[in-house]
Amino acid sequence: MVTFAYPWLLWGLLALAGPLLLHLLNRRRPQMLVFPSIRFLTRAQLPREGRRRLRDLLLLLLRMMTFAAAILVMARPSWTAKPAASTSESRPRAVLVLDGSASMHGHGAAEKARTLALAEVDALSGWDVGVIVTDSAVASSLAPGASSAAVRAAIADYAPSCLAGNPQEGLRQALAWLNASDSQGRLVVISDLQRGDWASPSAMATPGLEVAVRDAGQEGAANVGISSVRGMPLPNGGHRVLVVVRNYSAVSQERLLTVTAGNRQQRQTVTLAPLRQQRVVLLLAESGEPGGEASQGIASLERDGYPLDDDYHFWLGDLPAPRALLVMPGETDPASEEPAFFVRNALVAEDGGVPGFTVETITADLFQEVHLAATQAIFLLGATESLAPADIDELRQFVESGGVVFATPGAAPNQALRALRQAGLFEAQGQGLTGSSRDVSLGIGWVDPDCPLAGLYGNPQESDLFMFSIRRMLRLNVEPSVQTLIKTLDGLPFLAEKTVGTGRFYYFSLDFSLGWSDFPLTTSFLPTLRELCLIAVPPGYGVKRLVCGDAPSVAGEWFGQDLSAAPATGWPLPGLYRVGTWPVEVNVSNRESMTDRVNADDLRRSLSRVDAGRGEAASPAVAGGIGSGDRPWWKICAWCFALLLLSEATARLWIGNRG
Amino acid sequence: MSWTELLSPEVLARIADYNLLSRVAVEGFLSGLHRSVARGYGGEFVQYRGYVPGDDLKHVDWKLYARQGKAYTKVYQEETNMRCALVLDASASMAYRGTRAVCSKFRYGAMLAACLAYLANRQGDQVGLFVYSDRLLTGTGRGQRSPRLPQMFAELAKVEVGKRADHAAAMVMAEEYVGKRGLIVLLSDWHDMEQGLARLVRQIRFGSRDCMVCQILDADELDLPFADQRRFVDSESGDEITTMPALVRENYQRRMERFTARQREDCLRNRTDYELAVTNRNLGDLLAAYLYRREAML
Numbered sequence: 025m026v027t028f029a030y031p032w033l034l035w036g037l038l039a040l041a042g043p044l045l046l047h048l049l050n051r052r053r054p055q056m057l058v059f060p061s062i063r064f065l066t067r068a069q070l071p072r073e074g075r076r077r078l079r080d081l082l083l084l085l086l087r088m089m090t091f092a093a094a095i096l097v098m099a100r101p102s103w104t105a106k107p108a109a110s111t112s113e114s115r116p117r118a119v120l121v122l123d124g125s126a127s128m129h130g131h132g133a134a135e136k137a138r139t140l141a142l143a144e145v146d147a148l149s150g151w152d153v154g155v156i157v158t159d160s161a162v163a164s165s166l167a168p169g170a171s172s173a174a175v176r177a178a179i180a181d182y183a184p185s186c187l188a189g190n191p192q193e194g195l196r197q198a199l200a201w202l203n204a205s206d207s208q209g210r211l212v213v214i215s216d217l218q219r220g221d222w223a224s225p226s227a228m229a230t231p232g233l234e235v236a237v238r239d240a241g242q243e244g245a246a247n248v249g250i251s252s253v254r255g256m257p258l259p260n261g262g263h264r265v266l267v268v269v270r271n272y273s274a275v276s277q278e279r280l281l282t283v284t285a286g287n288r289q290q291r292q293t294v295t296l297a298p299l300r301q302q303r304v305v306l307l308l309a310e311s312g313e314p315g316g317e318a319s320q321g322i323a324s325l326e327r328d329g330y331p332l333d334d335d336y337h338f339w340l341g342d343l344p345a346p347r348a349l350l351v352m353p354g355e356t357d358p359a360s361e362e363p364a365f366f367v368r369n370a371l372v373a374e375d376g377g378v379p380g381f382t383v384e385t386i387t388a389d390l391f392q393e394v395h396l397a398a399t400q401a402i403f404l405l406g407a408t409e410s411l412a413p414a415d416i417d418e419l420r421q422f423v424e425s426g427g428v429v430f431a432t433p434g435a436a437p438n439q440a441l442r443a444l445r446q447a448g449l450f451e452a453q454g455q456g457l458t459g460s461s462r463d464v465s466l467g468i469g470w471v472d473p474d475c476p477l478a479g480l481y482g483n484p485q486e487s488d489l490f491m492f493s494i495r496r497m498l499r500l501n502v503e504p505s506v507q508t509l510i511k512t513l514d515g516l517p518f519l520a521e522k523t524v525g526t527g528r529f530y531y532f533s534l535d536f537s538l539g540w541s542d543f544p545l546t547t548s549f550l551p552t553l554r555e556l557c558l559i560a561v562p563p564g565y566g567v568k569r570l571v572c573g574d575a576p577s578v579a580g581e582w583f584g585q586d587l588s589a590a591p592a593t594g595w596p597l598p599g600l601y602r603v604g605t606w607p608v609e610v611n612v613s614n615r616e617s618m619t620d621r622v623n624a625d626d627l628r629r630s631l632s633r634v635d636a637g638r639g640e641a642a643s644p645a646v647a648g649g650i651g652s653g654d655r656p657w658w659k660i661c662a663w664c665f666a667l668l669l670l671s672e673a674t675a676r677l678w679i680g681n682r683g
Numbered sequence: 684m685s686w687t688e689l690l691s692p693e694v695l696a697r698i699a700d701y702n703l704l705s706r707v708a709v710e711g712f713l714s715g716l717h718r719s720v721a722r723g724y725g726g727e728f729v730q731y732r733g734y735v736p737g738d739d740l741k742h743v744d745w746k747l748y749a750r751q752g753k754a755y756t757k758v759y760q761e762e763t764n765m766r767c768a769l770v771l772d773a774s775a776s777m778a779y780r781g782t783r784a785v786c787s788k789f790r791y792g793a794m795l796a797a798c799l800a801y802l803a804n805r806q807g808d809q810v811g812l813f814v815y816s817d818r819l820l821t822g823t824g825r826g827q828r829s830p831r832l833p834q835m836f837a838e839l840a841k842v843e844v845g846k847r848a849d850h851a852a853a854m855v856m857a858e859e860y861v862g863k864r865g866l867i868v869l870l871s872d873w874h875d876m877e878q879g880l881a882r883l884v885r886q887i888r889f890g891s892r893d894c895m896v897c898q899i900l901d902a903d904e905l906d907l908p909f910a911d912q913r914r915f916v917d918s919e920s921g922d923e924i925t926t927m928p929a930l931v932r933e934n935y936q937r938r939m940e941r942f943t944a945r946q947r948e949d950c951l952r953n954r955t956d957y958e959l960a961v962t963n964r965n966l967g968d969l970l971a972a973y974l975y976r977r978e979a980m981l
Contacts, residue, residue: 054912054925060776060788060904061874062917064938068930680910 026657027232029100036095043087047080079679086672093665101657116208117168119154119198120144122182123215123240124163125189126572126616130245130330133216134184137240140214141179144238145172151210154201155179158194159187160573165194168201186332186597187573188613189221195631202233210234213631216241220615222622225630237628241621242329246273248296249333249617252569253323255285255340261310263340267323268303271296272619280326285340286311286318294325308340319607320600333617337600339607343566346583348401348557349394350385353410353434363405363432363536366544370553371401381557391415396422398584400560406434406535408444416447423449424525428560430553432535433498449529450522451503458516459496466494469513475521476559477509480551489548494541497534528559568606571613572596582606691794691966731755765865767803768857769796770813771839772871772899773820774848775918781903784962788899789844791962792870795897797836798970799868804832811860812838815853816846822856847919850876854883858890866893873898873946875919881949888953895956898946902963905939907932 028034059065120141128134145153154168155178163185166178191213202209210233215222217239251268258264263285271277278295283306290306311318319341325334348371350364364385371381381401386394388410396402396418404411408431411419423429429449434440437454444450460466468490471481481487489510500517502508509530510519522529534540536549543549568579576582576590585604594610595601601608734743734754742757777789784791800810811823812835821838848871857867867887873880873896880896887894903909909928916923928935943959950957958973 054914056914056916057909058779058918059915060779060872060901060918062915062922062924063874064935064942065907065915065924065926066931066934067924068926 026101026103029102031099031232033095033099036098037092039095040088040091043084043091047084079675083672083675083679086668086675090665090668090672093661093668096661097658097665099658101661103657116151116210117154117202117205118144118148118151118210118212119156119168119201120179121191121194121198121211121213121215122155122157122179123189123191123213123221124157124159124182124184125218125221126159126184126186126332126612127189127216127218127221127330127618128184128240129186129332130216130247131242133240133242134182137214137216137238138179138182140238140240141182142176144212144214145175145179148210152205154198155182156194156198157182158189158191159185160190161193162197165197168205185572186612188571188615189218191215191221191225195225199233208234210236211631212236212238213627214238214240217621217624217627218616218618219620219622220618222627225627233632235628235632237624237631239624243621244274245329245619246275246277247330247333247617247619248272248277248279248325248328249330249614250281250323250325250336251301251614253283253321253336253338255308255321255338258307263308263321265290265306265308265321265323265338265340266303267306267336268301269294269296269325270301270614270617271298272617274298277328279328281306282324283308283321284324285321288318330617332598332612333614335598336611337598338609339567339600341607343607344605345380345382346400346557346561346565347398348381348383348403349396349399350383350403350405351391351407351411352385352387352405353407354387354389360406362538363544364403366536366549367403367405367553370544370550371557373550388415392418395584396427399427400583401428401430401557404429404431406432408440409434409436411443413443416443416449420447420449420524423527423529426526426560428528428530428557430530430532430556432532434535437498444529444531449524450520450531451505452517452520452531453501455499455501457496458499460493465513466497466516467492467513468494468510468518469515470511472507472509475507475509476555477552480555481548487548488546489552492542492546494534494543496540500531500533528556530556566606568603568608570594570608570610572598572610573613574610576603576608579608729758732758766809766811766861767799767866767868768811768813768823768861769799769868770815770853770857770870771796772816772848772850773814773842773844774816774871775845776848776872776874777899778844779901779904779918781901781962782908783902786962787844788872788901788962789842791960791966792897792899793839793842794966795870795899795960795970796868797832797839798966800832800835802974810835811857813853813857813860814839814842815849816844817849819853819856822853823860848875850879850883854887858887858892861892863890864892866895868895868897870897870899872900872904877942877945880946881953884950884953884955888955894950894953895958896946896950897958897960898943899960899962900943902961905936905961907935 122137122141128137141155149172152168153172153175154170155164155166155175157163157165157178164178164181166174170178195211195213198211202211213236215237217237218241248269248271251270253268254266256264256266265283267281267283269279269281275298276296278293281292281294281304283290285308288308288311290308292304292306294302294304296302308321319339321338321340323336323338327334350367352360352364354360368383368385371383373380384394384399388407391411392415399422402419402422419429431440431444431450433454441450441452441454445452458466471477471489473482481489484490494512497512497516497518500520502517502520506520506522508517508520510517512518516533518533520531520533522531534543536544538544562581565583568576568582570576570579572594573596574594575592576587576594582603585606587603590601590603590608595608598611601610731744731747732755734756738756744755744757748754771789771792773789777792778787780787780790786794796812800812803810810832813822814820815822820842850871854867861867869883876883884894884896907928912925912927914923914925947957947959956973956977958969960969
């Protein structure tokens with residue numbers, strides 16, 4: 025079936041009368057010429073028949089065809105193949121696409137949409153009517169051909185969801201239904217035309233399809249919503265709650281904000297300038313009952329026309345602790361328990377509101393049994409030489425994916441360093457042990473000012489890092505790929521770092537036992553380990569924030585949490601959920617809160633527009649849908665136009681020369 | 684149309700080496716390049732005659748006297764200046780300018796006349812200019828002094844082309860000006876003189892005057908190059924004819940060729956130079972070729 029993108033341009037074919045008229049006029053009114061003498065001229069009858077007439081007709085035909093080709097190029101013809109399985113009935117088809125996004129909850133849009141849909145069904149008596157409700161995908165659908173009662177029931181059942189709108193899939197489905205029949209088609213879109221959903225619809229109707237857009241929204245509606253809420257624990261057991269409130273309307277708004285967590289509640293009236301957001305900080309006192317409802321906070325605004333963004337669910341309870349793994353050389357060596365004792369105590373302690381780590385201790389021979397995805401830091405306490413080559417490979421993968429590994433020298437440090445070098449984790453050579461003597465006193469002398477520890481030890485007088493004595497340490501010779509963070513007074517590397525992938529590998533040149541140094545007893549020990557461990561713990565660790573309908577996979581890494589408990593398509597309703605030990609905050613997308621709307625006529629035109637290029641690109645992906653089987657003919661017409669133009673010029677020249 | 688426009692330096696450069704010579708002996712008062720009817724003691728030897736008392740003894744051929752014992756006096760052809768009349772047609776047909784021509788036929792004729800006037804003036808001849816259509820538009824009277832070239836060109840510039848041509852009236856004035864002997868140059872397209880040119884030339888030649896006929900035509904008049912159907916309007920009579928040039932071209936060209944050939948024959952039969960001047964031809968080339976041929980014939 026030949027269709028045109030701009031069928032009204034075909035009226036231009038009337039211009040074909042132009043060349044015809046010109047030919048006739050030229051024949052009737054010969055050009056006048058004042059000539060010196062006409063004595064030798066004789067009258068000649070114009071040839072009505074014969075070659076001259078044929079030549080004229082040829083020229084006329086060429087000109088008319090050139091005109092026609094030019095008009096066809098502009099009208100953009102294309103060939104739309106009829107569907108193979110064409111239905112036998114010839115009743116016209118209509119599909120109602122009902123917007124079921126979250127924004128339809130506001131300002132009575134859902135009720136108005138239902139009324140508009142029923143009115144359309146009344147007007148389309150004698151048509152096969154289908155209904156599609158869209159939110160982030162196709163929420164429900166009823167194919168054309170169902171009874172009028174079924175269509176009315178589908179419309180009566182229509183209720184918007186809490187998901188952000190994405191009408192593309194629904195539009196494609198509707199167009200596929202309409203294109204499946206060669207009878208008359210009509211696409212009716214009923215929506216509040218919220219800009220967030222309709223900013224750039226990519227599905228477009230095939231030529232000849234009638235598109236109508238019905239507005240169920242309200243122009244100039246006011247809306248205030250909560251954009252985000254963050255709760256932070258205070259040392260006194262209470263919480264500081266930061267609420268970001270946004271005014272989406274063009275006039276100032278005043279709202280009462282209430283933050284509730286269990287039996288704790290705070291209120292504050294917020295005045296918002298037009299189109300501005302405001303941060304509000306509320307303090308919640310210590311909860312008498314830890315955990316339970318006190319952990320589940322909800323920030324609420326005084327209700328307005330769109331209620332879904334007036335509530336925001338957030339988590340105030342404890343966050344799951346990051347996990348550290350201590351690897352010991354073996355159970356046979358009781359001396360190796362001492363470093364593990366110091367490290368464990370340093371990691372589990374809470375430091376300034378930062379939760380402590382969950383520490384698990386294993387021996388090197390059990391390394392393969394541990395699930396490293398749930399671990400953020402690994403301490404190889406003299407156990408590197410006890411690891412098998414496969415363990416070293418796994419260690420490397422752990423570091424490359426963002427983990428942090430600390431290693432200390434064990435019984436065979438050179439063997440351990442060789443294995444690390446072969447794995448590409450750490451390039452250094454051990455040059456034997458050294459220690460303090462009567463002449464030489466070992467101690468910390470320098471901290472790299474560019475490393476994360478420089479903030480802790482910027483002022484040497486305030487720290488005891490530089491005061492403890494080192495009795496024994498491994499003399500390390502590091503290569504340029506390794507960065508030394510802390511050096512002794514003699515310039516020997518005390519702590520060296522190598523970045524592998526997105527993670528870090530740290531090597532201390534001494535063991536964390538008192539036989540080697542007093543370092544585990546200093547106040548610098550805990551912050552040094554914690555600071556370096558936190559590199560592996562991203563901000564926001566422990567709580568996931570999603571919008572309704574977001575798949576859990578969009579929330580990034582879950583560090584070993586079992587996602588099978590979470591719905592694959594996300595949670596459809598706002599609230600607080602749990603995946604393993606992790607709390608999940610689910611709220612309505614802010615995109616649905618916007619009051620900006622697209623123009624109904626613009627949207628209709630946008631949906632009616634046929635873009636040949638996009639149609640071609642879309643056709644393989646959307647079988648039977650828009651653009652399926654479309655062949656643009658305008659390029660052929662353009663070639664014809666060029667050829668005809670050339671032929672006309674050649675013919676004119678030839679006839680002119682022949683006289 | 685100023686005289687500087689009429690006298691193009693390029694054209695003048697081409698004809699600078701030629702003189703406008705009369706083929707017949709002319710009566711003149713001043714000594715010039717032309718043969719005089721008066722035999723006497725000019726520069727060119729003509730014949731011997733018997734000595735009669737009173738003859739200047741310096742013209743007696745003494746060598747002949749020594750051989751034959753009889754005195755003979757040498758007779759020489761006197762050289763004199765001449766009167767030259769340039770007669771230019773300014774009828775409506777001369778206003779035509781075709782697509783390939785650089786100027787109209789009248790303008791071409793005016794330039795021809797200006798060049799010839801300049802040439803004659805340079806060699807000391809008296810030049811008179813006669814421009815006419817249905818009457819004489821400008822002319823030099825018999826008793827008048829020969830006008831200076833700038834004046835002549837100024838007169839030429841004032842001429843308005845139009846109406847029908849009355850050749851005979853202008854010829855009378857030109858003949859009067861030239862007198863019994865002299866040169867009359869006729870510049871016209873001779874469209875309505877298919878029969879009458881022979882009579883006109885014969886009349887001029889009858890008085891032993893030299894005559895030169897220049898037929899000025901546009902290239903369009905010769906080949907009728909138009910493609911589309913045209914409504915031709917006669918420039919002088921106003922008659923109209925609508926025709927397809929492509930259909931009548933062959934016949935037209937044949938008739939036009941016959942016309943120019945007849946004009947040429949009429950002129951040559953009366954020992955008159957004939958030159959066909961086509962307005963898309965270079966004027967300098969035309970004049971140089973003509974003057975070279977004329978000098979060679981003398």
